[in-house]
Amino acid sequence: MAGGRVTERAYRPAWAEVDLSAVRANAAALSELAPLCAVVKANAYGHGAVDVAKAALAGGASWLAVALVEEGVQLRDAGIDAPVLVLAEPTADAMAEAYALGLTPTLYTENGAKTAAGAAGGEPWPVHVKVDTGMHRVGASPADVDAVVDAVVTSGSLVFDGLWTHLAVADDAGQDDFTEEQLSRFEAVRSRLTGTGAVPRMVHAANSAGALAHPLARYDLIRCGIALYGHRPALALTPSVELRPAMSLKARASYVRELDAGERISYGRRYETSQRTTIATVPLGYADGVTRRLFDVGGQVLVGGRRCPIAGVVTMDQLMVDCGTDADVHVGDEVVLIGRQGDEEITAWEVAELLGTISYEVLCAVGPRVPRVYIGR
Numbered sequence: 001m002a003g004g005r006v007t008e009r010a011y012r013p014a015w016a017e018v019d020l021s022a023v024r025a026n027a028a029a030l031s032e033l034a035p036l037c038a039v040v041k042a043n044a045y046g047h048g049a050v051d052v053a054k055a056a057l058a059g060g061a062s063w064l065a066v067a068l069v070e071e072g073v074q075l076r077d078a079g080i081d082a083p084v085l086v087l088a089e090p091t092a093d094a095m096a097e098a099y100a101l102g103l104t105p106t107l108y109t110e111n112g113a114k115t116a117a118g119a120a121g122g123e124p125w126p127v128h129v130k131v132d133t134g135m136h137r138v139g140a141s142p143a144d145v146d147a148v149v150d151a152v153v154t155s156g157s158l159v160f161d162g163l164w165t166h167l168a169v170a171d172d173a174g175q176d177d178f179t180e181e182q183l184s185r186f187e188a189v190r191s192r193l194t195g196t197g198a199v200p201r202m203v204h205a206a207n208s209a210g211a212l213a214h215p216l217a218r219y220d221l222i223r224c225g226i227a228l229y230g231h232r233p234a235l236a237l238t239p240s241v242e243l244r245p246a247m248s249l250k251a252r253a254s255y256v257r258e259l260d261a262g263e264r265i266s267y268g269r270r271y272e273t274s275q276r277t278t279i280a281t282v283p284l285g286y287a288d289g290v291t292r293r294l295f296d297v298g299g300q301v302l303v304g305g306r307r308c309p310i311a312g313v314v315t316m317d318q319l320m321v322d323c324g325t326d327a328d329v330h331v332g333d334e335v336v337l338i339g340r341q342g343d344e345e346i347t348a349w350e351v352a353e354l355l356g357t358i359s360y361e362v363l364c365a366v367g368p369r370v371p372r373v374y375i376g377r
């Protein structure tokens with residue numbers, strides 16, 4: 001079919017290199033803390049859901065988690081039969097497919113539980129119930145969760161497989177008292193339910209930050225995304241386990257020329273050469289996830305093992321780099337936007353800090369037009 005062709009061809013020398021041996025190693029290291037659920041939503045934070053899911057399972061993960069039923073479908077279509085937790089309550093029209101594919105839905109409304117029971121049609125279907133202990137995104141409030149659990153256990157179909165919650169500030173040591181508050185609200189719900197005879201097979205609360213920084217949050221399963229990809233959840237959080245970044249964003253210089261001092265580069269002519277210099281063009285742009293604003297905030301790339309400034313605003317498909325007076329740069333030379341080159345490294349966190357965001361967003365931004373190249377299989 002013609003539709004697939006554009007991405008199957010990779011004439012443009014630009015790619016995201018994903019080291020699956022790093023994913024496996026990170027999964028193995030995290031699995032030492034508690035049984036691991038590898039969070040592969042959003043195309044595994046841009047790394048590629050299917051390949052990452054397989055690597056995480058090979059490294060020791062026992063569960064996968066996705067945000068959408070659609071993402072679970074993609075994993076099942078690829079032949080992955082591990083347990084898959086859907087992190088939000090499936091919409092009514094997605095419930096039948098979630099059941100048919102053996103995904104584990106999260107439920108937090110009585111209506112959701114009824115819809116799920118209907119979809120399962122009397123067959124046993126393990127589900128997880130989510131309680132909102134303070135994040136206030138989704139989840140039944142502690143006051144309402146009993147009714148949801150009751151709808152599950154009396155459904156004659158649904159199996160109360162899990163009870164879970166989500167931490168809002170586990171990555172911020174300055175707010176540890178709120179994390180403790182969330183965990184104690186969670187414990188209160190759990191013991192109340194247990195008192196009524198509703199005992200979930202497993203409980204879980206930790207994201208990467210919870211898993212790394214809050215041992216009490218680990219329970220029966222840790223739901224790790226960012227740490228699986230080799231990044232700390234926050235810059236100030238020094239991980240207790242060694243993590244290896246899995247993704248590098250790379251390209252090859254597509255055009256190189258010398259410019260005199262006083263020349264101005266890119267749209268708006270906002271970068272001015274201060275000396276005669278070598279300017280390299282790199283075939284990646286904001287349509288690929290390299291934010292246009294990266295120029296304004298002093299973004300750099302690696303060329304020839306050296307840091308070089310982005311010269312002028314990033315355009316849709318290309319950006320320019322000032323390689324300096326003494327540069328020995330040629331068309332075809334490797335340019336690293338995220339990752340290592342020689343002794344230098346630009347981390348996703350470095351780019352995120354410049355842009356006032358978090359590594360998660362930098363990774364997820366790498367667009368579908370960028371081929372993923374897998375190494376370390």
Ligand SMILES: *Cc1c(COP(=O)(O)O)cnc(C)c1O
Pocket residue numbers: 039041087166206207208209223224225226227233
């Ligand atoms: C995305 C997500 C996670 C993973 O978070 P990380 O900080 O990347 O580890 C865990 N749990 C839920 C509910 C999520 O939405």
